[in-house]
Structures are given as structure tokens and as C-alpha cells.
Amino acid sequence: GAGVSQSPSNKVTEKGKDVELRCDPISGHTALYWYRQSLGQGLEFLIYFQGNSAPDKSGLPSDRFSAERTGGSVSTLTIQRTQQEDSAVYLCASSLGVGGEQFFGPGTRLTVL
């Protein structure tokens, strides 16, 4: 398909374990964004990539969270030493360029036991 894809769709992990979430943006989109959606809450901005660099990491909640993007395409969001409060749906979006319409993937539902 031509949309944004994310994997896995669901992830259950134990407290203290590390997890990696993957995002495949729409081909040709240079901007990529990560958001977090907690139950009953709106979206919380985490980080934004333009190409492989991240001009804005201001939304990452702690140093346990990191993200990278390689080849101007796939991005990975890593959460180390997961905590129960990390449980949420993690959404990725991409846009043709910064300020363009953001197209969202289906999200990864993370549950930390």
C-alpha cells in the first residue's frame, strides 16, 4: 500500500524491558513525526525528523526515549526500561515536507505490564 505503515500493531512487554517501534513513511515524504496517544487523551508530540536529522526532540518524555531515522525513510522509536506509564498508542505520521499535510499510520499499541 501507499500509506504509512507501523509495526508491530500491538506490543505487550514487561516493565523494565526495551522496545522498538518501527515506522515506514510514505515514499518520498521527507518529514516524519512521532506522537503518543494515551487512553482518552489527545495526541502528544514526541519528535520530528526532516530527512535523517531531528530538529525537534522536545516532546520526548525522558532520556529513556530515543528515535532515529535512516536513509531518509524508516524510523525507529526506542523505549528503554519501559514503565507502565509508557503504555499508549504510538502514532507515526509523514508529510511531503515540513508544514505539509500529515498522513498517519495505524499506530502501535504498547502495553507495559
Place this chain on the structure above:
Amino acid sequence: GESVGLHLPTLSVQEGDNSIINCAYSNSASDYFIWYKQESGKGPQFIIDIRSNMDKRQGQRVTVLLNKTVKHLSLQIAATQPGDSAVYFCAEILNDYKLSFGAGTTVTVRA
């Protein structure tokens, strides 16, 4: 705290009726807003946007109204259909790219 929010968490509407979903924002400097629709298990989907130099914008069966004086947005859906059942978010755009969403309104369409 959140800069964008919605008045009501749920809205039940009869199929064929018009729906009105409201949203208040607090940042008077905001100049760009988007309404999104999110169906279960999917990511948010763009519906319609509006900039602060406008007070009304129409799309297919949807109209967005912006009242800058009271910092209020509304989304009107004409002739609501079962496929319109979803969670609706208004988003404020910060720094040209950073979306800020409220908690959303869940719309349920009754047959």
C-alpha cells in the same frame, strides 16, 4: 496543559441529521487548525482545515467555523451517515508542523 480541547466527549446523532462538534482553544496566536477523524484501530485522518484569516470553510458534507473572538471552532457534518461514527479531534498547528490535539469527541450515529 493542553491548548486545544473539545466541549463534549460524546455525541449521539440520528442518521440523516446534522452533527455539530465544538472545540475551544486557548492560544490566541494560533493561526492554523485542522479537524481529524479517527476510526477504531486507525490513525487520525485529515477532514478539513482552516486558517485564521477565514471564519468559514466548506468541504464535502463538512463545514468548519472559526470564531477567533471567543477562540472557538466547530465542525458541522451534514446528513450524518453510519460511516461518520468515529472520534473527532480539532488540532492546532504549532511551529508549522507540531500538531496539538485535545481529547476528542466520540460521535455515534444511530440508525
